[in-house]
Amino acid sequence: xxxxxxxxxxxxxxxxxxxxxxxxxxxxxxxxxxxxxxxxxxxxxxxxxxxxxxxxxxxxxxxxxxxxxxxxxxxxxxxxxxxxxxxxxxxxxxxxxxxxxxxxxxxxxxxxxxxxxxxxxxxxxxxxxxxxxxxxxxxxxxxxxxxxxxxxxxxxxxxxxxxxxxxxxxxxxxxxxxxxxxxxxxxxxxxxxxxxxxxxxxxxxxxxxxxxxxxxxxxxxxxxxxxxxxxxxxxxxxxxxxxxxxxxxxxxxxxxxxxxxxxxxxxxxxxxxxxxxxxxxxxxxxxxxxxxxxxxxxxxxxxxxxxxxxxxxxxxxxxxxxxxxxxxxxxxxxxxxxxxxxxxxxxxxxxxxxxxxxxxxxxxxxxxxxxxxxxxxxxxxxxxxxxxxx
Amino acid sequence: xxxxxxxxxxxxxxxxxxxxxxxxxxxxxxxxxxxxxxxxxxxxxxxxxxxxxxxxxxxxxxxxxxxxxxxxxxxxxxxxxxxxxxxxxxxxxxxxxxxx
Numbered sequence: 217x218x219x220x221x222x223x224x225x226x227x228x229x230x231x232x233x234x235x236x237x238x239x240x241x242x243x244x245x246x247x248x249x250x251x252x253x254x255x256x257x258x259x260x261x262x263x264x265x266x267x268x269x270x271x272x273x274x275x276x277x278x279x280x281x282x283x284x285x286x287x288x289x290x291x292x293x294x295x296x297x298x299x300x301x302x303x304x305x306x307x308x309x310x311x312x313x314x315x316x317x318x319x320x321x322x323x324x325x326x327x328x329x330x331x332x333x334x335x336x337x338x339x340x341x342x343x344x345x346x347x348x349x350x351x352x353x354x355x356x357x358x359x360x361x362x363x364x365x366x367x368x369x370x371x372x373x374x375x376x377x378x379x380x381x382x383x384x385x386x387x388x389x390x391x392x393x394x395x396x397x398x399x400x401x402x403x404x405x406x407x408x409x410x411x412x413x414x415x416x417x418x419x420x421x422x423x424x425x426x427x428x429x430x431x432x433x434x435x436x437x438x439x440x441x442x443x444x445x446x447x448x449x450x451x452x453x454x455x456x457x458x459x460x461x462x463x464x465x466x467x468x469x470x471x472x473x474x475x476x477x478x479x480x481x482x483x484x485x486x487x488x489x490x491x492x493x494x495x496x497x498x499x500x501x502x503x504x505x506x507x508x509x510x511x512x513x514x515x516x517x518x519x520x521x522x523x524x525x526x527x528x529x530x531x532x533x534x535x536x537x538x539x540x541x542x543x544x545x546x547x548x549x550x551x552x553x554x555x556x557x558x559x560x561x562x563x564x565x566x567x568x569x570x571x572x573x574x575x576x577x578x579x580x581x582x583x584x585x586x587x588x589x590x591x592x593x594x595x596x597x598x599x600x601x602x603x604x605x606x
Numbered sequence: 607x608x609x610x611x612x613x614x615x616x617x618x619x620x621x622x623x624x625x626x627x628x629x630x631x632x633x634x635x636x637x638x639x640x641x642x643x644x645x646x647x648x649x650x651x652x653x654x655x656x657x658x659x660x661x662x663x664x665x666x667x668x669x670x671x672x673x674x675x676x677x678x679x680x681x682x683x684x685x686x687x688x689x690x691x692x693x694x695x696x697x698x699x700x701x702x703x704x705x706x
Binding site for chain 2: 318566
């Protein structure tokens with residue numbers, strides 16, 4: 217008999233032998249430490265069991281008639297990213313292993329249940345520069361939402377969702393996506409109290425033309441202090457226009473913080489991937505009550521250079537940023553003028569496995585410091601259900 | 607501050623260098639695919655293949671995932687349709703590209 221963690225028992229009773237083998241494979245592939253993370257989070261097995269049960273019972277038609285032109289499967293998926301970061305900031309070393317599993321359970325091709333959890337370990341030496349490493353694992357549910365993909369113009373998300381503000385919180389935050397391991401200083405602007413909102417969000421394509429696309433997100437979040445559902449009372453939107461031919465996206469975000477001191481946060485951003493060049497240019501300006509700042513990041517992939525193929529997997533990254541506090545700063549933002557640059561060199565072993573390295577220097581009136589990062593990131597996709605036979 | 611300006615210069619150099627290298631690459635590829643240019647120059651700007659949809663939308667944030675199996679593609683594309691705010695048409699093109 218297969219040896220399953222007790223928390224998976226409800227799932228086991230619903231599955232046939234083939235499905236059990238899938239789960240066994242999943243268990244063998246995952247590192248014991250990672251499974252330990254899962255044990256620490258009681259909500260996850262319950263959520264998985266409930267979602268899979270609903271998925272099995274509904275047996276909704278997974279594909280529309282026009283989907284017959286492809287062979288895409290609609291099975292529940294456990295995806296996400298994992299990473300290990302070795303950070304040295306001003307001589308203080310931190311070790312930060314992390315895993316961010318994303319559970320995706322489709323109900324047909326128009327309804328999707330999705331949730332992402334976060335397990336981040338943070339370990340430092342006992343006396344910062346000497347002594348044994350000590351620390352703990354922080355656990356969090358980043359989002360847990362149900363999406364209804366009604367049509368091109370309207371998609372409805374309900375539950376706990378990531379706040380769409382600027383480029384980072386919703387899009388570039390996963391460790392396997394970002395080009396540099398450290399997030400920009402002003403990425404804390406516009407993410408409320410937890411980076412997520414509880415409520416309803418509408419999003420989609422407002423206008424779609426051959427030469428441009430206008431995309432939008434609009435949301436309202438209620439205040440919540442419930443464990444793992446912490447959110448602030450906020451409302452806001454994000455809108456961007458994507459120019460198809462130059463692959464240039466220009467967007468803006470707005471958020472009204474509707475509790476305590478009611479404040480506004482705004483962002484303006486640009487993302488450009490010129491078709492002829494393997495270059496990724498991103499820039500963002502953020503403003504809020506606590507301060508304002510900007511960052512400019514460029515990444516160049518060596519894939520088109522006339523060099524040996526193993527060197528074409530390299531990626532060079534540069535980023536500069538400045539932050540200027542207002543009203544004393546705070547809320548995760550510096551209290552003094554801060555400038556920082558980073559230069560990174562990444563190497564893609566595979567499309568989902570990457571070595572990252574970077575050097576940066578922070579300049580502020582409090583202190584100047586060197587920041588070194590070394591890391592490994594991995595993206596995984598594991599089916600949780602056998603494919604439906606046609 | 608001087609170091610900061612030096613880095614800014616390096617950043618701009620990286621940008622310009624990348625653009626230059628890309629332009630050279632484009633010249634080469636245009637010379638090779640000269641026969642195709644007539645038809646492509648008349649094509650609309652809107653992506654018409656799944657690969658173009660991927661490069662134009664998904665490529666804004668991450669590299670192409672070459673290791674996703676067909677059985678999970680539908681679910682992953684649904685997820686990305688929500689995250690990237692894709693149209694229904696783009697979703698269908700992506701499915702055909704990733705799970706032909």
